[in-house]
Amino acid sequence: MKESFLQFLWQYGLFNAQELKTTDGIPVQIENRGWLNKNSGPDFLNARIRIGEQYWAGQVEIHIHSSEWMKHGHQHDAAYDNTILHVVFNNDMDICRRDGTPIPCVELRNRIPAGYYKRWQELDQSLSGVPCGSRFKEVDESAKLSMRHRALAERIIGKSMVIGEIATQTIYHWDEILHRLIARYLGFKVNSDAMEQLAMVAPLKLLRHYAGNQKQLEAILFGQAGLLRRGQREKYMKELFQEYDFIAAKHGLIPLNPVIWKFSRLRPANFPTIRIAQLAALLHRRIDFLDEVLKTESLDGMKKLFYCRASPYWDNRFSFGEKGLKRSKNLGQESIQGLVVNAVVPVMVAYANHRGNQELKDRAIDFLNDLPPENNLITRFWEKMGMPNVCAYDSQALIGLKLLYCDKKRCLECSIGQQLLQTEEKIHATECQSLG
Numbered sequence: 123m124k125e126s127f128l129q130f131l132w133q134y135g136l137f138n139a140q141e142l143k144t145t146d147g148i149p150v151q152i153e154n155r156g157w158l159n160k161n162s163g164p165d166f167l168n169a170r171i172r173i174g175e176q177y178w179a180g181q182v183e184i185h186i187h188s189s190e191w192m193k194h195g196h197q198h199d200a201a202y203d204n205t206i207l208h209v210v211f212n213n214d215m216d217i218c219r220r221d222g223t224p225i226p227c228v229e230l231r232n233r234i235p236a237g238y239y240k241r242w243q244e245l246d247q248s249l250s251g252v253p254c255g256s257r258f259k260e261v262d263e264s265a266k267l268s269m270r271h272r273a274l275a276e277r278i279i280g281k282s283m284v285i286g287e288i289a290t291q292t293i294y295h296w297d298e299i300l301h302r303l304i305a306r307y308l309g310f311k312v313n314s315d316a317m318e319q320l321a322m323v324a325p326l327k328l329l330r331h332y333a334g335n336q337k338q339l340e341a342i343l344f345g346q347a348g349l350l351r352r353g354q355r356e357k358y359m360k361e362l363f364q365e366y367d368f369i370a371a372k373h374g375l376i377p378l379n380p381v382i383w384k385f386s387r388l389r390p391a392n393f394p395t396i397r398i399a400q401l402a403a404l405l406h407r408r409i410d411f412l413d414e415v416l417k418t419e420s421l422d423g424m425k426k427l428f429y430c431r432a433s434p435y436w437d438n439r440f441s442f443g444e445k446g447l448k449r450s451k452n453l454g455q456e457s458i459q460g461l462v463v464n465a466v467v468p469v470m471v472a473y474a475n476h477r478g479n480q481e482l483k484d485r486a487i488d489f490l491n492d493l494p495p496e497n498n499l500i501t502r503f504w505e506k507m508g509m510p511n512v513c514a515y516d517s518q519a520l521i522g523l524k525l526l527y528c529d530k531k532r533c534l535e536c537s538i539g540q541q542l543l544q545t546e547e548k549i550h551a552t553e554c555q556s557l558g
């Protein structure tokens with residue numbers, strides 16, 4: 123048995139508490155089980171419990187065997203002085219506080235529903251992507267819905283925290299933050315870190331000087347990406363290098379090492395060369411997006427804002443030099459939608475939180491309701507499980523649920539996992555009562 127199982131039982135009150143008594147036979151009435159302490163010290167803080175005639179407020183410590191109190195050295199630790207109850211599976215030893223007063227103990231051994239631990243283990247130990255998969259249909263829609271909302275909120279909070287780190291680095295320069303997020307998104311996972319690094323070495327405060335000239339923007343971005351070299355034969359590359367050489371000398375620029383860029387196993391449309399050219403086009407159309415983003419109320423407005431087309435040089439190329447079929451390299455509808463979901467909305471939410479602007483935050487979430495759903499491995503999986511995926515809000519929630527809960531095996535914190543365990547409890551309730 124694992125201690126975390128007992129913690130889980132105590133946290134959610136999933137044990138038979140009828141006629142609960144200490145190991146000395148004194149009646150125990152739980153008013154509040156306290157809240158789980160994820161830091162060092164006792165397992166539960168701020169519990170309120172009546173033991174006999176005495177009302178107690180303090181901490182609860184959980185162990186499989188009560189003798190673990192000694193093994194863990196709590197008898198020497200002042201942090202445990204205010205322990206009001208010791209909750210154990212098996213009481214094999216009487217325990218005292220540092221001052222010698224005994225700590226009341228409750229034994230759960232005969233109060234846990236049969237089969238409950240096995241089910242908990244299945245959820246806790248399963249190595250498959252979604253441990254609850256085989257019983258998913260048994261769960262109420264309300265538990266699934268509440269979990270989707272929670273996962274979405276956590277996914278947005280997680281993104282906001284990443285943005286918070288960038289905000290600290292840029293001293294809350296929100297234009298620069300959005301610039302980095304846009305660049306990062308254009309890296310499409312494989313080159314997202316490299317694109318973010320590029321935005322750091324080619325910040326808006328530099329690019330603003332050259333915003334009116336798309337070729338100069340390309341020169342700076344490709345130059346800082348380390349993708350331009352002296353001695354190019356092709357005319358366009360030569361011109362870009364000359365521009366970059368001059369600008370780099372003027373501003374003391376240091377390029378990135380080109381080894382960071384990945385081309386292999388990418389569709390040519392996602393080559394970093396195309397994405398950098400599109401970033402240059404985007405910045406040429408509008409260098410400061412934040413003001414416009416904050417003003418834009420409709421999804422159509424957002425789509426217009428981010429529409430861009432790489433310069434004509436790229437019409438028949440995916441990388442420098444090699445010519446192919448002519449096709450303009452504009453940022454497609456799907457890419458713009460992904461940009462809004464993954465860069466614009468998180469920045470809007472982080473900005474709204476920073477400014478305490480609830481209306482802006484609501485508008486950002488509304489964009490997720492208006493945008494079409496994502497279609498990827500994770501969303502397809504959940505759709506097969508019967509989860510709705512009709513808009514970007516749903517997709518983000520489903521992705522959040524898989525990445526933040528299922529993959530981290532947080533089934534015990536998930537309302538779906540909790541309901542499955544409780545269902546198991548109901549099945550065995552009669553058996554449990556007879557045990558109590």
Ligand code: SF4
Nearest residue numbers: 253254528533536539
């Ligand atoms: S976290 Fe929730 S949805 Fe995911 S596997 Fe566990 S119980 Fe199922």
